[in-house]
Amino acid sequence: MIEATEKGVCRPPHEFSTDTGLRRFCFKLRRNRAAVAGGVMLMVYLAAALLAPLLVPGDASAPNLIRALEMPSPGEPLGTDELGRSILGRILYGARVSLLIAVGVVAVGLFIGVPLGLVSGYFGGKIDFGIQRATDAMLAFPGFLLALALVSVLGVGIKNTMISIGISMVPQYIRLVRACVLTVRAEVYVEAARAAGTRDGMILWRHILPNVMVPITVQTSLSMGTAILFAAGLGFLGIGVQPPTPEWGTMLGSARNYLFHAPHVATFPGLAILLAVLSFNLLGDGLRDALDPRFKV
Amino acid sequence: MFNFIIKRLLAMIPVLIGISLLLFFMLRMLPGDPAQVLAGQMASAEEIETIRRQLGLDRPIYEQYLSYLSRLAHLDLGRSARTQNPVIEEVWARLPNTMLLAVAAISLACLFGIPAGVVSAMRPYTWVDYLVTMASLFGISMPVFWLGIMLVVVFSVILKWLPAGGTGSWQHVILPSVTLASFVVAFIARMTRSTMLETLNQDYTTTARSKGLKENVVVIKHALKNALIPIVTVVGLQFGLLLGGAVLTETVFAWPGLGRLIVDSILARDYPVIQGTILIFGLLYILVNLAVDILYALIDPRIRYD
Numbered sequence: 125m126i127e128a129t130e131k132g133v134c135r136p137p138h139e140f141s142t143d144t145g146l147r148r149f150c151f152k153l154r155r156n157r158a159a160v161a162g163g164v165m166l167m168v169y170l171a172a173a174l175l176a177p178l179l180v181p182g183d184a185s186a187p188n189l190i191r192a193l194e195m196p197s198p199g200e201p202l203g204t205d206e207l208g209r210s211i212l213g214r215i216l217y218g219a220r221v222s223l224l225i226a227v228g229v230v231a232v233g234l235f236i237g238v239p240l241g242l243v244s245g246y247f248g249g250k251i252d253f254g255i256q257r258a259t260d261a262m263l264a265f266p267g268f269l270l271a272l273a274l275v276s277v278l279g280v281g282i283k284n285t286m287i288s289i290g291i292s293m294v295p296q297y298i299r300l301v302r303a304c305v306l307t308v309r310a311e312v313y314v315e316a317a318r319a320a321g322t323r324d325g326m327i328l329w330r331h332i333l334p335n336v337m338v339p340i341t342v343q344t345s346l347s348m349g350t351a352i353l354f355a356a357g358l359g360f361l362g363i364g365v366q367p368p369t370p371e372w373g374t375m376l377g378s379a380r381n382y383l384f385h386a387p388h389v390a391t392f393p394g395l396a397i398l399l400a401v402l403s404f405n406l407l408g409d410g411l412r413d414a415l416d417p418r419f420k421v
Numbered sequence: 422m423f424n425f426i427i428k429r430l431l432a433m434i435p436v437l438i439g440i441s442l443l444l445f446f447m448l449r450m451l452p453g454d455p456a457q458v459l460a461g462q463m464a465s466a467e468e469i470e471t472i473r474r475q476l477g478l479d480r481p482i483y484e485q486y487l488s489y490l491s492r493l494a495h496l497d498l499g500r501s502a503r504t505q506n507p508v509i510e511e512v513w514a515r516l517p518n519t520m521l522l523a524v525a526a527i528s529l530a531c532l533f534g535i536p537a538g539v540v541s542a543m544r545p546y547t548w549v550d551y552l553v554t555m556a557s558l559f560g561i562s563m564p565v566f567w568l569g570i571m572l573v574v575v576f577s578v579i580l581k582w583l584p585a586g587g588t589g590s591w592q593h594v595i596l597p598s599v600t601l602a603s604f605v606v607a608f609i610a611r612m613t614r615s616t617m618l619e620t621l622n623q624d625y626t627t628t629a630r631s632k633g634l635k636e637n638v639v640v641i642k643h644a645l646k647n648a649l650i651p652i653v654t655v656v657g658l659q660f661g662l663l664l665g666g667a668v669l670t671e672t673v674f675a676w677p678g679l680g681r682l683i684v685d686s687i688l689a690r691d692y693p694v695i696q697g698t699i700l701i702f703g704l705l706y707i708l709v710n711l712a713v714d715i716l717y718a719l720i721d722p723r724i725r726y727d
Contacts, residue, residue, distance in 0.1 A: 380570060
């Protein structure tokens with residue numbers, strides 16, 4: 125997994141709160157053609173997800189066995205699957221499911237990981253020790269395996285897929301936020317707030333959290349790509365989103381049985397996953413480069 | 422070095438305790454009664470009670486955990502709910518297959534990833550560099566199971582060159598290991614490129630060039646040798662991703678390894694096997710990281726752990 129800290133995004137968070145810093149960031153991001161391409165691809169996916177009911181009228185999950193495993197044609201640009209359903213239609217509806225899962229996963233990671241990272245980095249001591257040892261234990265498992273283990277306990281379905289993958293990403297958020305808090309908590313404005321008698325909770329919320337938002341944003345973009353990959357992997361194994369819900373990994377899982385007769389059924393959902401993950405990675409890389417002071421345009 | 426290895430092995434103890442706690446509470450997180458889940462829906466009240474006693478679920482939680490730790494220390498991972506075989510035997514029978522796949526994939530990834538990264542760094546911001554960079558990004562973004570399926574379509578269905586799945590000969594290893602390597606090769610190429618870009622601009626590289634050494638010697642003996650530490654780190658860290666990828670690759674190619682075992686166990690709700698397999702995956706990951714630490718000292722004589 126690519127991480128936000130790879131090039132030291134954590135270092136100058138407060139620089140980007142100024143107008144000049146923000147303008148420089150926007151300029152660098154616009155000049156990065158790969159990041160722009162990633163952003164455009166992402167917009168296309170969002171549009172497909174939002175407009176799916178208009179683009180594909182009718183029920184994308186309704187079987188039509190007479191048209192099963194049809195090859196791509198002008199009427200059905202991507203052909204049909206084993207139950208005669210339009211592959212294009214299911215990919216467009218699948219964008220809704222995959223993006224929803226990606227958002228849900230990141231939300232779980234953020235809501236658990238960010239507060240724990242803030243508390244761990246700010247208070248230090250025994251609290252920090254406890255949280256970090258728990259993080260170590262979770263990091264001893266590769267992310268996908270941790271998600272797999274959690275799904276085996278929680279069960280299948282969209283909600284449990286989100287929770288399982290989200291929890292598997294919590295350790296990365298804890299580590300990232302803690303590392304940034306350690307640099308920010310020694311800043312003069314934090315000292316000043318403490319000297320003025322501001323409570324710890326308020327310092328964390330008003331002074332520290334806004335200054336760690338930049339690396340969190342980068343990590344979020346990269347995590348969304350990973351979330352789509354993990355969710356597709358679980359769907360492919362039959363322990364993620366369940367049929368007939370159109371999800372790209374689940375589509376690939378059922379297409380595996382028809383490789384010899386209709387390889388196109390497996391080709392297009394995989395391409396949809398590849399391009400979606402690529403768009404998040406391109407955007408995440410671009411954001412990180414734009415935020416890295418060592419990276420010159 | 423010996424002292425270092427002992428210290429690192431001792432440092433593994435807290436992590437192992439953390440892993441055991443996670444796995445212990447995993448079973449307790451199950452909705453409802455774990456004994457009922459393990460016994461199955463059709464089990465009688467007596468059977469459920471027997472399983473509860475066998476698992477020690479009628480005892481206080483700390484006693485249950487201590488007894489679980491003691492069983493782990495004796496490599497007793499319980500019995501499979503499906504086959505009734507000891508879990509350790511099931512895991513042991515499949516471990517060599519997964520290791521074969523992992524070693525083949527890591528070897529392939531290094532064989533292609535390191536030269537790709539070196540070539541990319543030697544000609545930065547040229548078409549070769551852009552090609553390697555884009556290929557790496559595609560590699561990182563590509564679902565391994567989809568690549569596996571596409572390789573089966575091309576090399577097994579259309580060309581009929583290689584078997585689509587199973588084990589038995591060296592031909593069976595090619596497609597699964599290439600699939601698994603695709604993901605790791607991208608990370609290795611990216612890391613090699615960025616580290617080589619730094620080492621190629623160091624003073625010692627300039628000195629080597631000014632002495633009149635051939636470019637190949639400068640690159641391999643001076644720049645690459647010094648770039649190896651971060652590359653080895655990435656290889657070690659990617660081993661974890663590789664284990665995750667093995668679950669999917671083994672499913673695509675019907676490869677009888679630990680990955681396939683864990684998926685079959687999840688589908689059959691065979692919790693003792695799930696716990697045991699995950700524990701072995703965690704142990705493998707920790708041991709590989711230990712091996713990476715030891716490799717540091719072998720690669721770079723400046724690193725002395727004593």
